[in-house]
Amino acid sequence: MKYVPLLLLLVLPTPTHASEMFISPGEKTRIEEMVDKIIEINTNTSSTSTNNNEAKLDEITGLKIFEEIETSTTTLTIQAPMIKLWQASGGIRSTLKTGMKSNEVVILQGLLSAYIPDFRNTFVSGYFGAKTRDAVKKFQKMYSLPETGTVGAKTREVMNSKYLMDLCPFKNTTPKFFENLDRKTAVAIDYVPGELMVLPKNIRTAGIVCLSKEPADHLSEMVKAAKKAGHELIILSGYRRYEVQKLLKEWGVKNNIEVEEHEAIGLAEAGHSEHQLGSTVDISGKSLSYIGPSTAFGKTPEGIWLQQNSYKYGFIMSYPKGKENITGYIYEPWHFRYIGKDSAEKIFTENMTIQEYLNMTKKTTVQNES
Numbered sequence: 001m002k003y004v005p006l007l008l009l010l011v012l013p014t015p016t017h018a019s020e021m022f023i024s025p026g027e028k029t030r031i032e033e034m035v036d037k038i039i040e041i042n043t044n045t046s047s048t049s050t051n052n053n054e055a056k057l058d059e060i061t062g063l064k065i066f067e068e069i070e071t072s073t074t075t076l077t078i079q080a081p082m083i084k085l086w087q088a089s090g091g092i093r094s095t096l097k098t099g100m101k102s103n104e105v106v107i108l109q110g111l112l113s114a115y116i117p118d119f120r121n122t123f124v125s126g127y128f129g130a131k132t133r134d135a136v137k138k139f140q141k142m143y144s145l146p147e148t149g150t151v152g153a154k155t156r157e158v159m160n161s162k163y164l165m166d167l168c169p170f171k172n173t174t175p176k177f178f179e180n181l182d183r184k185t186a187v188a189i190d191y192v193p194g195e196l197m198v199l200p201k202n203i204r205t206a207g208i209v210c211l212s213k214e215p216a217d218h219l220s221e222m223v224k225a226a227k228k229a230g231h232e233l234i235i236l237s238g239y240r241r242y243e244v245q246k247l248l249k250e251w252g253v254k255n256n257i258e259v260e261e262h263e264a265i266g267l268a269e270a271g272h273s274e275h276q277l278g279s280t281v282d283i284s285g286k287s288l289s290y291i292g293p294s295t296a297f298g299k300t301p302e303g304i305w306l307q308q309n310s311y312k313y314g315f316i317m318s319y320p321k322g323k324e325n326i327t328g329y330i331y332e333p334w335h336f337r338y339i340g341k342d343s344a345e346k347i348f349t350e351n352m353t354i355q356e357y358l359n360m361t362k363k364t365t366v367q368n369e370s
């Protein structure tokens, strides 16, 4: 697999920014439960029966977590739960070495199991032992790094860029800002929007969040304007590639997560999510201690400000209250999609939903053409 070197230019948030990261309690629990299950099975089972372990994991978690979705140009190198854990943790940020035990070691081992042939899935234990050290050395050799067996700054940078390539692949496509997605209409599995980037440091995020450049720039403006009006926002979620959305949906269904947690009735099937367009964000604010997504956000000063002002920056709440029958989704006051300033203004002033607007413009186009 070849990636464009440009990707390496994407800079991860600095540690100072990382300390401001927030993970919603529901999200944290879900990820930690998954990691615990992986570790539990791996430590209790003989390492020779890899296939059995995988089947067992699938059975226990109810997810085909080792399933690889091959697509035309973007293949998931690292397993989706590991990518989710990496994203929520804000990347590998500490120096990792022999004797340590942490979730960051899990993330490291998840990467090693993808890149180092003899480092098996079953070695993912959260404990940095001799096998992990040897695999780190092999990884370092592979990327011409000093073979120390310790994950220092340089090794960390390469490892984080590997995760980033999986989370936000580089693809030279035109963003589909006007794609009319709903419960029935999906986008292609391998659709990856163009110009994906990590949100800049001036935007508070929960973990690492990517968006296409145009929505990211307008989001930056919106966050700044909100701040000026006295509102502190946090971006909980942005671009989600198909595999990550699939994982979240299965998790949501399996654990029957509360509506408040966004991922139950609200969460779109993979391929149907506006998050796959690279133009959609989930937002919370200081009033909710930066956690969410939550329906309570609609009644906070930040949520109300967004309802009245987001269109000025090209963003629209996709699933408003009272329009559930049209959108097919529950009220999601945290979910905003970028659709461009002109379209957003029309949608806002005419009190439409994005779907209604896109259906209307489609009709107009057809009539004009005929």
Ligand SMILES: [Zn+2]
Pocket: 275, 281, 282, 334, 335, 336
């Ligand atoms: Zn959302």
